[in-house]
Amino acid sequence: MDGFGGTTLRIDLATGNIRKTATDPALAREWMGARGFVSKILYDEVPRDADPLGPDNRFIVAPGVLTGSFSPVGSKIGFGCISPATNGHADSSMGGHLGPELKYAGYDLIVFKNIAPEPQYLYIDDDTVELRPAGHYWGMGSLDLEKRMKDDLGKDFQIATIGPSGENGIVFSCITHDFGRQAGRCGVGAVMGSKKIKAIAVRGSKGLKARDLPSLTKLTYDIIQRTKTHPNMAPWQKYGTAYFVGWSNERGCFPTRNFQQTYFEDWKGIDGEKLVEECLISDKACFGCWINCGKYSKAKVPGKPDKYVEGPEYETIALIGGSCAFKSIHEVAYANNLLDNVGMDTMSGGSTVAFAMECYQRGIITKDDLEGHELRWGNIDDFEHVIDMIVHRRGIGDALAHGTKGAAEKIGKGTIHFASQAKGMEFSGYDTRWYPAQLLSYCTCDIGAHHSKSWAITADIELGRDTIEGKAAVVIYLQHLRPLFDTWSCCRLFWGEIDVSPEEHVDAINYLTGWDATLEECFKMSEKIWNQNRCHYIERNGGPGRKFDIAPGRHLTEPVPDGPAEGKLVGSENFEKMLDDYYANRGWDVEGNPTREILELLGIGYAADNLEKVGFLGKPIEGGVPAVRGRKLKPMAM
Template identity: 35%
Template sequence: MKSGYFKKGLSVDLGSGSIERPVLSDDFIEQYIGGRGFGAKLVWDNLRKHDFKINPLGPESILVVAPGPLTGVYLPSSGKNSFAAISPATGLYGDSSMGGRFGVELRQSGIDVLSITGRATDLSILFIDNDDVKIIPMPDLKGKNCLEAEGTVKQRLGTQAIHVATIGVGGENGVRFACINTDWSRNAGRTGMGAIMGSKNLKAIAVRGDKDIPVHDVRGLVTENEKAFRYMREHKYFKMWQQEGLMNVIDYANQKGILPAYNFKDSVFARHSSINGATMLAHYKIGDSACFACPMCCGNICLVKNGKYAGTVIEGPEYESCAMLGSNLGIENFAAVLSANHLCDELGIDTISTGSIIGAVIEGYEKGILSLSDLDGREITWGNEEAILEMIRRIAHRQGIGNILANGSRGIIARWPEMDEVLLQVKGLEQSAYDSRPSMSMALAYATSDIGAHHTRAWTIAKEVEEGQNWSDEDKVDIVIYHQKVRPLFDMLGVCRLPWIELGLSERHYANFYSCVTGKEMTLDGLMSLSNDIYNLTRLINCHLGATRQDDSLPHKVWANPPLTGQNAGKVIDQHDFNRILSLYYKRRGWDEKGIPPASLEKKFDN
């Protein structure tokens, strides 16, 4: 590999205090690229070392922090960083990515991948200051929220010129869907990576770096950049994205009948206009925010100016948070949605899982599955803002019923088996804010996602509801597999997928970016083949951890309970049709009828 990498890793054992700096071989770099590719490989190696017997929250568990080769290079939206581990929510492979500048700073410190094992004796931070690495006990950070912790760390280290990834009380308390926060409100939200940090007694990772990231062909990169940035700025939806960001999806999802309402009892929300982008622009938005090198500026800075939530300032919300904490819970007050989102950010818990679980609790209480006693004597109903905000706090602090809800869907079902009827989850991960009942391809995407029901692995629903009425089974399978190759590729490279999925920036730009940065000529097909290898690797991880075909299933509600109103009223996924398509999916992936990849594949990842 000619360029693009420092070829250096950093391995930290918080228990022993050992700090090592492994050299990354060209073979390793070329096969796994970076980001989630590095993460999956190191998680795999650690599992094999422990004979696939690992407690995700034990000291033997590994947390991998990995930017990609394009992270920190000036090209569109190149500020992404991935975290990978065995998920405490699912017990299977997990990863999550976040934007901002944390990953950029890590790259500029000269590190291509960071791995963390062990457990610190006292609550500590890890400070990476270029080549100087220290484990610093800071036990008085305990109980501080994410934003307070970031500010305190910067104050203690005597500089604002660092970037910090922190956990809140959710991570400290081992909430299975705790997230990692940076730059105020950028979060690695899914699969419980914050709980992994908390289990290691690691409150924060602070990074300062001033090294130049090596680029092989600067002139070629500048030329490719000019083409990409020009295309984005001239796109007809560019200004809309700058104005509303992902909040423009609220109206679209409601129009198409895929917006979660009342825990997916419905897929349209009569009062959607009270929580949409237009309402945000008219009454709450005061500024824009962008990740590194991103012209889209999709972050919305909002302020609640009056009422009981007055003074709440947040970068957000975006679609997922607004839908799951708004329409999904019957909340039509945008200020309350902002407050709930801000509270989740402070406490360090995932907005999607939090909104999904609280929605299931409300419906479970409504159906008599949960009693008032189960709810600690505190009634919770649709749209009850105060009760919902209090439930968020109780989850993060593990108080009362919150102690059970904090264990995620699997823990809830273990306590109340009938809650499986109302929980929207796959493999233990709560479903994203898109109703799959009108879309077989989206249902298949949720079911076969390696991390559980999350849309970032394959977001096919828009294309199917727009133009997929005559799709064959093969069409539905092929679009899912294509997305499962290309979408995770962005996480390997360390870039955001929004310029591609929302503005149509060609995937081929990214192959050209990679070639310019690294000096290794690579086609898009070549990169996608490597990305597909990682999907096979994470599948192998899950199979070794006990996942079977039965885990590639869907929530009970998707089979049995159709939306009540809207254009998709009455629609469910037919279980027989789904199983037929799942078998076809396995066949086209080269896996057996049980969904297990051939044993020969393991040899590819032995190096």
């Protein structure tokens, strides 16, 4: 099968049985990989009452159609499971080199079920696939273990690891690879840890065959030459995502002190300029990437050992730097390394500490809860201590290990008001009080509040930040387009930042595979995945769907106190209107339940049957499902 490795691995961790089968061409054609594979397998196989950290959950490793190909840019690999943070579909991707290596070894999909009796790691060297003991690695930090395994196995292995956070089931644990690339969100590292899989090590030498390699090569070669001089190329190459720190502050959407403010007065100490000036060692790219947004850095914090880290990226700077109020880029980089090594998502991890810092500010958490320590804004020692309490689930750390929503439910005292999350996953690094489309994006997102599925900040700017008109349709468009990159398993920056069109991506797919895919068909697939995940969420959690599309209290009721967005607030009334508009545009009923008509239109009538069984099939919409769902807009996109 051109463009694919050709083999699927099914691994039963209870018995140690590893089954190799040919990758199903129909599955590949219909779902295209990564997020698509994850959605389908989770929907079909995971019992609706399965504990996300129990044996019946699946842990899925899935590159996608473009992974490993000469294209813009097939660097990614997806990880999937039912999320312990949201109790719904989870897909989280990472760049680096693991995905291409796995396909070069011949594998398109790995599905783990059950739980290993002892810690193990998956070893793949072309045709050799083994579960190997990992007791001697258990407890090690993610970065430390990657170095150790490269020493043990060979530097040409690509390795993904979890840290103690994943071992201990912290719901925002990540998977780390290439000394700084993470599948960060949804708690995929916790599920990997629950299966007792400490690492995945892969070496592949078989390469990838393309159906029409000359055309694929010409397409990508020409795109490379064309985009070398794109005006966004130089700043992206120089600063990476950290370039946006100043941009976000100037536009009043930079999370500051746990989203109490949206402008950080000390942002110039933690922005891209400062990162490059003081910390940068080298530029580091994912496989096949000519933007090289990765910045490999060294953190020097007085009184602490120097630390190497890839980053900090924008999201880390926002949610550790701004949200925990660190004034120095070195402190942010140090904290970045700390979370990478314990195996925590810097976004949810940073946000959860920021949430705890606000609890401390308000006297809700005290020194008595913190083993005698304080938890002050911008204090790296306090930060480090509370992370240690979370990783090892000591005292208040055990509550915080559930993320901000879970912690707020345990701590009480109205703290849910300032837990900036949706469906149990923390907001990305953008405040929404002047950004209604972004608020809607977070609260309707199928994996919880993550910008990868819809980053609408520039759409809000383009359409007007003080209006909600037309926002729902644009959000739907973005929620179909952006997840396509997670399904094709390529980096969306080439579309968003240097104008490589979605059509060119589809051309690459067709040259690679010999398919006759169209962009229109891909959009329909993406909409199908979105609806399937929605149904899955309702089937697992009960309905109606609307009761889960909730905005945090702060983001509905507290006007921004200062900065460029001073006084701004979307407000509850506007939010509810946007939800009405969103559901109507999607062909869902007013309660947020998908209707049979839309599900059958998308080819997943089985999901309508299942929703009907649980009593939450959407009521038919007067006038039927809209013929066009979503409005095209090409705003700049991160």
